Amino acid sequence: MTTAITYQEPELVARLRQKEETAFRYLYDHYAAALNGVILQIIPDQALASDILQEVFLNIWRRIETYDSSKGRLFTWMLNIARNAAIDMTRSKAYQNSQKNRELDSNVDTNADNSTISQIDHIGLSKVIGQLKEEHRVLIDLAYLKGYTHDEIATLLQIPLGTVKTRIRAALLQLRKIVT
Structure with missing residues:
Protein backbone atom coordinates (compact mmCIF):
# COMPACT_ATOMS: atom_id res chain seq x y z
CA MET A 1 0.00 0.00 0.00
CA THR A 2 1.45 3.35 -1.04
CA THR A 3 0.72 6.57 0.75
CA ALA A 4 -0.14 9.62 -1.26
CA ILE A 5 2.30 12.47 -0.93
CA THR A 6 0.81 15.82 -0.06
CA TYR A 7 2.56 19.15 0.18
CA GLN A 8 1.77 22.40 1.88
CA GLU A 9 2.27 25.30 -0.55
CA PRO A 10 5.56 26.62 0.95
CA GLU A 11 7.07 23.14 0.94
CA LEU A 12 5.89 22.50 -2.63
CA VAL A 13 7.43 25.77 -3.84
CA ALA A 14 10.71 25.00 -2.05
CA ARG A 15 10.87 21.53 -3.63
CA LEU A 16 10.03 22.93 -7.06
CA ARG A 17 12.84 25.46 -6.70
CA GLN A 18 15.14 22.52 -5.94
CA LYS A 19 13.90 21.00 -9.23
CA GLU A 20 12.49 17.87 -7.59
CA GLU A 21 10.62 15.83 -10.16
CA THR A 22 8.23 14.29 -7.61
CA ALA A 23 7.09 17.78 -6.61
CA PHE A 24 6.60 18.69 -10.25
CA ARG A 25 4.56 15.52 -10.86
CA TYR A 26 2.45 16.40 -7.82
CA LEU A 27 1.95 19.92 -9.18
CA TYR A 28 0.90 18.59 -12.58
CA ASP A 29 -1.41 15.94 -11.16
CA HIS A 30 -3.18 18.42 -8.89
CA TYR A 31 -3.38 21.51 -11.10
CA ALA A 32 -3.38 20.42 -14.76
CA ALA A 33 -7.15 19.99 -15.01
CA ALA A 34 -7.89 23.43 -13.56
CA LEU A 35 -5.33 25.18 -15.75
CA ASN A 36 -6.55 23.29 -18.81
CA GLY A 37 -10.07 24.51 -18.07
CA VAL A 38 -8.87 28.12 -18.04
CA ILE A 39 -7.06 27.63 -21.34
CA LEU A 40 -10.11 25.98 -22.91
CA GLN A 41 -12.25 29.00 -22.03
CA ILE A 42 -9.98 31.11 -24.23
CA ILE A 43 -9.03 28.52 -26.87
CA PRO A 44 -11.83 26.00 -27.46
CA ASP A 45 -9.58 23.50 -29.25
CA GLN A 46 -8.61 20.58 -27.00
CA ALA A 47 -5.49 19.62 -28.94
CA LEU A 48 -4.16 23.17 -29.00
CA ALA A 49 -5.13 23.68 -25.35
CA SER A 50 -3.13 20.56 -24.42
CA ASP A 51 -0.08 21.94 -26.24
CA ILE A 52 -0.43 25.25 -24.43
CA LEU A 53 -0.83 23.44 -21.10
CA GLN A 54 2.48 21.65 -21.67
CA GLU A 55 4.16 24.98 -22.44
CA VAL A 56 2.61 26.45 -19.30
CA PHE A 57 4.08 23.72 -17.12
CA LEU A 58 7.47 24.14 -18.78
CA ASN A 59 7.29 27.86 -18.02
CA ILE A 60 6.33 27.12 -14.42
CA TRP A 61 9.28 24.74 -14.10
CA ARG A 62 11.69 27.26 -15.61
CA ARG A 63 10.34 30.33 -13.82
CA ILE A 64 9.47 29.00 -10.36
CA GLU A 65 12.20 31.21 -8.88
CA THR A 66 10.18 34.27 -9.91
CA TYR A 67 7.16 33.23 -7.84
CA ASP A 68 6.69 35.55 -4.85
CA SER A 69 4.36 34.22 -2.16
CA SER A 70 3.86 37.73 -0.76
CA LYS A 71 2.05 38.69 -3.97
CA GLY A 72 -0.40 35.80 -4.03
CA ARG A 73 -0.92 32.08 -3.96
CA LEU A 74 0.93 29.64 -6.20
CA PHE A 75 -2.28 28.67 -7.99
CA THR A 76 -3.05 32.30 -8.84
CA TRP A 77 0.46 32.75 -10.24
CA MET A 78 0.11 29.60 -12.37
CA LEU A 79 -3.39 30.65 -13.46
CA ASN A 80 -2.01 33.94 -14.76
CA ILE A 81 0.73 32.12 -16.68
CA ALA A 82 -1.87 29.82 -18.27
CA ARG A 83 -4.26 32.64 -19.11
CA ASN A 84 -1.50 34.77 -20.59
CA ALA A 85 -0.19 31.86 -22.67
CA ALA A 86 -3.66 31.22 -24.09
CA ILE A 87 -4.20 34.90 -24.85
CA ASP A 88 -0.77 35.12 -26.49
CA MET A 89 -1.75 32.19 -28.68
CA THR A 90 -4.96 33.89 -29.81
CA ARG A 91 -2.93 36.95 -30.79
CA SER A 92 -0.37 34.98 -32.78
CA LYS A 93 -0.55 35.19 -36.55
CA ALA A 94 -0.43 31.42 -36.90
CA TYR A 95 -3.52 31.02 -34.70
CA GLN A 96 -5.40 33.82 -36.42
CA ASN A 97 -4.60 32.35 -39.83
CA SER A 98 -5.67 28.88 -38.70
CA GLN A 99 -9.01 30.30 -37.56
CA LYS A 100 -9.53 32.02 -40.90
CA ASN A 101 -8.68 28.86 -42.82
CA ARG A 102 -10.93 26.47 -40.93
CA GLU A 103 -13.81 24.97 -42.82
CA LEU A 104 -17.24 26.26 -41.90
CA ASP A 105 -18.42 22.82 -40.79
CA SER A 106 -15.55 22.41 -38.31
CA ASN A 107 -16.19 25.90 -36.94
CA VAL A 108 -19.83 25.08 -36.32
CA ASP A 109 -19.09 21.72 -34.69
CA THR A 110 -16.35 23.06 -32.44
CA ASN A 111 -18.38 26.03 -31.31
CA ALA A 112 -21.45 23.89 -30.63
CA ASP A 113 -19.51 21.46 -28.44
CA ASN A 114 -17.12 23.74 -26.59
Missing part, protein backbone atom coordinates in the same frame (compact mmCIF):
# COMPACT_ATOMS: atom_id res chain seq x y z
CA SER A 115 -18.70 27.16 -26.50
CA THR A 116 -17.96 29.37 -23.55
CA ILE A 117 -21.68 29.83 -23.02
CA SER A 118 -22.26 26.11 -22.47
CA GLN A 119 -19.26 25.89 -20.13
CA ILE A 120 -20.58 28.85 -18.14
CA ASP A 121 -24.05 27.32 -17.95
CA HIS A 122 -22.52 24.06 -16.81
CA ILE A 123 -20.97 25.63 -13.73
CA GLY A 124 -23.81 28.09 -13.06
CA LEU A 125 -21.97 31.31 -13.78
CA SER A 126 -24.37 32.51 -16.46
CA LYS A 127 -27.07 32.97 -13.83
CA VAL A 128 -24.72 35.05 -11.68
CA ILE A 129 -23.34 37.09 -14.57
CA GLY A 130 -26.89 37.57 -15.85
CA GLN A 131 -27.67 39.58 -12.72
CA LEU A 132 -25.17 42.27 -13.75
CA LYS A 133 -26.10 45.45 -15.60
CA GLU A 134 -25.80 45.00 -19.38
CA GLU A 135 -22.77 47.31 -19.63
CA HIS A 136 -21.02 45.30 -16.91
CA ARG A 137 -22.03 41.92 -18.32
CA VAL A 138 -20.49 42.76 -21.71
CA LEU A 139 -17.22 43.86 -20.13
CA ILE A 140 -16.92 40.76 -17.92
CA ASP A 141 -17.59 38.56 -20.94
CA LEU A 142 -14.95 40.27 -23.05
CA ALA A 143 -12.29 40.57 -20.35
CA TYR A 144 -12.59 37.32 -18.43
CA LEU A 145 -14.30 34.85 -20.72
CA LYS A 146 -12.92 35.89 -24.09
CA GLY A 147 -9.52 37.15 -22.92
CA TYR A 148 -9.54 40.67 -24.32
CA THR A 149 -7.27 43.27 -22.74
CA HIS A 150 -8.67 46.53 -21.40
CA ASP A 151 -7.13 48.39 -24.36
CA GLU A 152 -8.75 46.00 -26.84
CA ILE A 153 -12.12 46.37 -25.13
CA ALA A 154 -11.86 50.17 -25.23
CA THR A 155 -11.12 50.03 -28.95
CA LEU A 156 -13.80 47.44 -29.66
CA LEU A 157 -16.55 49.25 -27.75
CA GLN A 158 -15.25 52.71 -28.66
CA ILE A 159 -15.20 53.96 -25.08
CA PRO A 160 -12.31 55.49 -23.11
CA LEU A 161 -9.84 53.13 -21.43
CA GLY A 162 -10.53 54.70 -18.03
CA THR A 163 -14.24 54.00 -18.45
CA VAL A 164 -13.51 50.35 -19.26
CA LYS A 165 -11.38 49.98 -16.14
CA THR A 166 -13.91 51.74 -13.92
CA ARG A 167 -16.81 49.65 -15.21
CA ILE A 168 -14.91 46.38 -14.87
CA ARG A 169 -14.02 47.26 -11.29
CA ALA A 170 -17.67 48.13 -10.58
CA ALA A 171 -18.77 44.86 -12.20
CA LEU A 172 -16.36 42.85 -10.07
CA LEU A 173 -17.61 44.59 -6.91
CA GLN A 174 -21.18 43.86 -7.97
CA LEU A 175 -20.30 40.19 -8.62
CA ARG A 176 -18.70 39.97 -5.19
CA LYS A 177 -21.94 41.21 -3.58
CA ILE A 178 -24.01 38.73 -5.59
CA VAL A 179 -21.81 35.76 -4.74
CA THR A 180 -21.37 36.47 -1.03
Whole structure:
Protein backbone atom coordinates (compact mmCIF):
# COMPACT_ATOMS: atom_id res chain seq x y z
CA MET A 1 0.00 0.00 0.00
CA THR A 2 1.45 3.35 -1.04
CA THR A 3 0.72 6.57 0.75
CA ALA A 4 -0.14 9.62 -1.26
CA ILE A 5 2.30 12.47 -0.93
CA THR A 6 0.81 15.82 -0.06
CA TYR A 7 2.56 19.15 0.18
CA GLN A 8 1.77 22.40 1.88
CA GLU A 9 2.27 25.30 -0.55
CA PRO A 10 5.56 26.62 0.95
CA GLU A 11 7.07 23.14 0.94
CA LEU A 12 5.89 22.50 -2.63
CA VAL A 13 7.43 25.77 -3.84
CA ALA A 14 10.71 25.00 -2.05
CA ARG A 15 10.87 21.53 -3.63
CA LEU A 16 10.03 22.93 -7.06
CA ARG A 17 12.84 25.46 -6.70
CA GLN A 18 15.14 22.52 -5.94
CA LYS A 19 13.90 21.00 -9.23
CA GLU A 20 12.49 17.87 -7.59
CA GLU A 21 10.62 15.83 -10.16
CA THR A 22 8.23 14.29 -7.61
CA ALA A 23 7.09 17.78 -6.61
CA PHE A 24 6.60 18.69 -10.25
CA ARG A 25 4.56 15.52 -10.86
CA TYR A 26 2.45 16.40 -7.82
CA LEU A 27 1.95 19.92 -9.18
CA TYR A 28 0.90 18.59 -12.58
CA ASP A 29 -1.41 15.94 -11.16
CA HIS A 30 -3.18 18.42 -8.89
CA TYR A 31 -3.38 21.51 -11.10
CA ALA A 32 -3.38 20.42 -14.76
CA ALA A 33 -7.15 19.99 -15.01
CA ALA A 34 -7.89 23.43 -13.56
CA LEU A 35 -5.33 25.18 -15.75
CA ASN A 36 -6.55 23.29 -18.81
CA GLY A 37 -10.07 24.51 -18.07
CA VAL A 38 -8.87 28.12 -18.04
CA ILE A 39 -7.06 27.63 -21.34
CA LEU A 40 -10.11 25.98 -22.91
CA GLN A 41 -12.25 29.00 -22.03
CA ILE A 42 -9.98 31.11 -24.23
CA ILE A 43 -9.03 28.52 -26.87
CA PRO A 44 -11.83 26.00 -27.46
CA ASP A 45 -9.58 23.50 -29.25
CA GLN A 46 -8.61 20.58 -27.00
CA ALA A 47 -5.49 19.62 -28.94
CA LEU A 48 -4.16 23.17 -29.00
CA ALA A 49 -5.13 23.68 -25.35
CA SER A 50 -3.13 20.56 -24.42
CA ASP A 51 -0.08 21.94 -26.24
CA ILE A 52 -0.43 25.25 -24.43
CA LEU A 53 -0.83 23.44 -21.10
CA GLN A 54 2.48 21.65 -21.67
CA GLU A 55 4.16 24.98 -22.44
CA VAL A 56 2.61 26.45 -19.30
CA PHE A 57 4.08 23.72 -17.12
CA LEU A 58 7.47 24.14 -18.78
CA ASN A 59 7.29 27.86 -18.02
CA ILE A 60 6.33 27.12 -14.42
CA TRP A 61 9.28 24.74 -14.10
CA ARG A 62 11.69 27.26 -15.61
CA ARG A 63 10.34 30.33 -13.82
CA ILE A 64 9.47 29.00 -10.36
CA GLU A 65 12.20 31.21 -8.88
CA THR A 66 10.18 34.27 -9.91
CA TYR A 67 7.16 33.23 -7.84
CA ASP A 68 6.69 35.55 -4.85
CA SER A 69 4.36 34.22 -2.16
CA SER A 70 3.86 37.73 -0.76
CA LYS A 71 2.05 38.69 -3.97
CA GLY A 72 -0.40 35.80 -4.03
CA ARG A 73 -0.92 32.08 -3.96
CA LEU A 74 0.93 29.64 -6.20
CA PHE A 75 -2.28 28.67 -7.99
CA THR A 76 -3.05 32.30 -8.84
CA TRP A 77 0.46 32.75 -10.24
CA MET A 78 0.11 29.60 -12.37
CA LEU A 79 -3.39 30.65 -13.46
CA ASN A 80 -2.01 33.94 -14.76
CA ILE A 81 0.73 32.12 -16.68
CA ALA A 82 -1.87 29.82 -18.27
CA ARG A 83 -4.26 32.64 -19.11
CA ASN A 84 -1.50 34.77 -20.59
CA ALA A 85 -0.19 31.86 -22.67
CA ALA A 86 -3.66 31.22 -24.09
CA ILE A 87 -4.20 34.90 -24.85
CA ASP A 88 -0.77 35.12 -26.49
CA MET A 89 -1.75 32.19 -28.68
CA THR A 90 -4.96 33.89 -29.81
CA ARG A 91 -2.93 36.95 -30.79
CA SER A 92 -0.37 34.98 -32.78
CA LYS A 93 -0.55 35.19 -36.55
CA ALA A 94 -0.43 31.42 -36.90
CA TYR A 95 -3.52 31.02 -34.70
CA GLN A 96 -5.40 33.82 -36.42
CA ASN A 97 -4.60 32.35 -39.83
CA SER A 98 -5.67 28.88 -38.70
CA GLN A 99 -9.01 30.30 -37.56
CA LYS A 100 -9.53 32.02 -40.90
CA ASN A 101 -8.68 28.86 -42.82
CA ARG A 102 -10.93 26.47 -40.93
CA GLU A 103 -13.81 24.97 -42.82
CA LEU A 104 -17.24 26.26 -41.90
CA ASP A 105 -18.42 22.82 -40.79
CA SER A 106 -15.55 22.41 -38.31
CA ASN A 107 -16.19 25.90 -36.94
CA VAL A 108 -19.83 25.08 -36.32
CA ASP A 109 -19.09 21.72 -34.69
CA THR A 110 -16.35 23.06 -32.44
CA ASN A 111 -18.38 26.03 -31.31
CA ALA A 112 -21.45 23.89 -30.63
CA ASP A 113 -19.51 21.46 -28.44
CA ASN A 114 -17.12 23.74 -26.59
CA SER A 115 -18.70 27.16 -26.50
CA THR A 116 -17.96 29.37 -23.55
CA ILE A 117 -21.68 29.83 -23.02
CA SER A 118 -22.26 26.11 -22.47
CA GLN A 119 -19.26 25.89 -20.13
CA ILE A 120 -20.58 28.85 -18.14
CA ASP A 121 -24.05 27.32 -17.95
CA HIS A 122 -22.52 24.06 -16.81
CA ILE A 123 -20.97 25.63 -13.73
CA GLY A 124 -23.81 28.09 -13.06
CA LEU A 125 -21.97 31.31 -13.78
CA SER A 126 -24.37 32.51 -16.46
CA LYS A 127 -27.07 32.97 -13.83
CA VAL A 128 -24.72 35.05 -11.68
CA ILE A 129 -23.34 37.09 -14.57
CA GLY A 130 -26.89 37.57 -15.85
CA GLN A 131 -27.67 39.58 -12.72
CA LEU A 132 -25.17 42.27 -13.75
CA LYS A 133 -26.10 45.45 -15.60
CA GLU A 134 -25.80 45.00 -19.38
CA GLU A 135 -22.77 47.31 -19.63
CA HIS A 136 -21.02 45.30 -16.91
CA ARG A 137 -22.03 41.92 -18.32
CA VAL A 138 -20.49 42.76 -21.71
CA LEU A 139 -17.22 43.86 -20.13
CA ILE A 140 -16.92 40.76 -17.92
CA ASP A 141 -17.59 38.56 -20.94
CA LEU A 142 -14.95 40.27 -23.05
CA ALA A 143 -12.29 40.57 -20.35
CA TYR A 144 -12.59 37.32 -18.43
CA LEU A 145 -14.30 34.85 -20.72
CA LYS A 146 -12.92 35.89 -24.09
CA GLY A 147 -9.52 37.15 -22.92
CA TYR A 148 -9.54 40.67 -24.32
CA THR A 149 -7.27 43.27 -22.74
CA HIS A 150 -8.67 46.53 -21.40
CA ASP A 151 -7.13 48.39 -24.36
CA GLU A 152 -8.75 46.00 -26.84
CA ILE A 153 -12.12 46.37 -25.13
CA ALA A 154 -11.86 50.17 -25.23
CA THR A 155 -11.12 50.03 -28.95
CA LEU A 156 -13.80 47.44 -29.66
CA LEU A 157 -16.55 49.25 -27.75
CA GLN A 158 -15.25 52.71 -28.66
CA ILE A 159 -15.20 53.96 -25.08
CA PRO A 160 -12.31 55.49 -23.11
CA LEU A 161 -9.84 53.13 -21.43
CA GLY A 162 -10.53 54.70 -18.03
CA THR A 163 -14.24 54.00 -18.45
CA VAL A 164 -13.51 50.35 -19.26
CA LYS A 165 -11.38 49.98 -16.14
CA THR A 166 -13.91 51.74 -13.92
CA ARG A 167 -16.81 49.65 -15.21
CA ILE A 168 -14.91 46.38 -14.87
CA ARG A 169 -14.02 47.26 -11.29
CA ALA A 170 -17.67 48.13 -10.58
CA ALA A 171 -18.77 44.86 -12.20
CA LEU A 172 -16.36 42.85 -10.07
CA LEU A 173 -17.61 44.59 -6.91
CA GLN A 174 -21.18 43.86 -7.97
CA LEU A 175 -20.30 40.19 -8.62
CA ARG A 176 -18.70 39.97 -5.19
CA LYS A 177 -21.94 41.21 -3.58
CA ILE A 178 -24.01 38.73 -5.59
CA VAL A 179 -21.81 35.76 -4.74
CA THR A 180 -21.37 36.47 -1.03
